[in-house]
Amino acid sequence: MDLPAEEEQPLYSQRPEWADVVPLEQYESVAPLAPIFYTDEYRDATNYFRGIVKSGEMSPRVLELTENIIRQNPGHYSAWQYRYKTLMALKSPLDDELQLMDELAIKHLKTYQVWHHRRLLVQQTRNPGPELEFIANSLQVDTKNYHTWSYRQWILAYFNDDALWSHELDFMESMLESDVRNNSAWHHRFFVVFQSGVRSGDEDRDAVVRRELAFVKERIAIAPNNASAWNYLRGVLDHTKISYCELQAFVLPYSLPQPPLGTPPEVVDLESPLPSKNSQLPCVAAVEFMADIHEAAGGGDLVKATEVGYVLYELGKYLTYRSFGNPWQMSTILYARDTGNTGSRNP
């Protein structure tokens, strides 16, 4: 929250308690490129900051000054650096600083320095517990913020505490519940399940893979045209070296047009959930997947691969006409790959 009183503070040059500091103006030896026309408030504060840096002072008022500058320019690298050094020198209560950061982080979610500073602080407090909740709150504001997700991955990996990891899958599930197309959440799930070691309860890796395949299939069934889920499926298979072939029964219905109304329902196969009603089919990612299966099965049979490529190319044109997603590209790349031809766009 902005305190109105704060904005009405007089300039540092008018405050008697700062009279002992010699302000230092910014110096340019030659006319600068892209000069910035600073406000009086910013010029004043940074003049005093340069003065402080020169004298090396580390005191509570430096914290006030650097906060002032950061609020005007959250990207001010040196103000952050000097603030951190001052906090350390003064042995300031870092929980207070983290509270201030809670506010600034939400305000400046895309500023790198906000997150870097936070990492430095938490490395000192060594209390990562509250951070996950803070991150969850930040993700409410911006569900795909790169810095926020990186910070979560860092907290988990750096402290690597079982208690921290214990709720990650539930958290991911709720994030995907609210947006099944949130690729950051899918990526995070992959990181938690496959890239960060094996946690208690997950020792049976075959069971983990079965769980993940079931999880992703269910979500593909809900929303078939979701590149994030298909990429996750491919990621799981590649990572565990499972052949794409084994997924054929599941993928096939997604690669075909929607069955006409009145078609008797298929026998329910829990391993292969069917596309939800009203899905836009055929699904490009499924067609691509089937092509990969055929290609793997065909081995050196270039003719068959070329046929698949041609069918896909035709399908791609059809889908483009219906303006679905980006099938033209998909078919082109399949065609190019299957024929080993990257030089031409036409079959």
Place this chain on the structure above:
Amino acid sequence: MLPTSLPPLSKGGHATHCKRCLSGLPSSQVDIDPAKLALSFYCLGSLDVSGELEKKTRGWEREQWKEWIWSQQTSGHYGTGFRASSYMTAKHSTEEHSVHDSPQIIMTYTALLSLAILRDNFSRLDRKGLLKFLRSCQNTDGSFSSEPLGGDSDLRTTFCAFAISTMLDDWSGMDVASALQFICSCRTYEGGYGQSPFGEALGGTTYCALAALRLATKQLDPLDRQKTVRWLVQNQASNGGFSGRTNKDADACYCFWCGASLHVLDAGDLVDKAKMASFVAFCQFKFGGIAKIPGEHPDPYHTYLSLAAVALLPPDSSEGTSWALCPLDPLLNATYQTSSWARAHIPALKVDDDDALGDAGI
């Protein structure tokens, strides 16, 4: 829908936008200070790639800009590099530069390219100091910190270190093996590269990884290459623009980051170039400059990267001369004329090469 011809690319307008930014920025742009040299590079790069530099700027201006860029070259016990701008430089300060005024690796890369655009002879470059600076920035995991003192270390800084080493034609400033190891550790299951290990695949850092590998003459194995190409192609949206991550909206800057990545992998033909140009065309601001999406305000970053993308992956020549730009070197991210200049003038003269001086530049 029948194909329609593109609206013209307003090269002159974009050059004017960039020239205006070089002349001054409003107070609301104060966050540019810690990245001023990067902004300058995007402005100069736009003028260069559109062939407008000589038309829009005067000789004395270019000389003055060179002087200012050189005034950002600073040295310390950590070596020599370029700082972002003079925002921490005090008046009449003659003592050695404080740690709060230290050079930054991304700024150093953009400074070298900017000086090459301005055809500087690099007689003032402290080459030994620059190599020392790179060494001071490299961490034990192979990554590079943005500053010798610390700061962010991710694939952006790694790429810059590779590009600087290439321009110097000297790789003694880094441990190449561990740097390559770091790049590999940023690869994700989607086929792209995250900003740092465990990060989500992102267009910008994927370019950084692929260009760096290529600068070091390394190739992806065929399966990995195929996965990366697949992911990059998937990122071209139906409106022709590229998204930086799966399921995100297109943004003009990713036309370069993803398009150039495909080009680096020799798969530039898989880009739908006409559609990409159309997306860029609609991101043009009517008073000059290119925005990240249609209808937004332009900035030099999106202007340059859009122009660079079009230069690298141009639409059919039937779209007219407005879409013709100078050919681009996708690995250093500058026009070929500029990158050749950099490669010819930035390396130290080798004693053994003295006899071959007559061949310089060939």
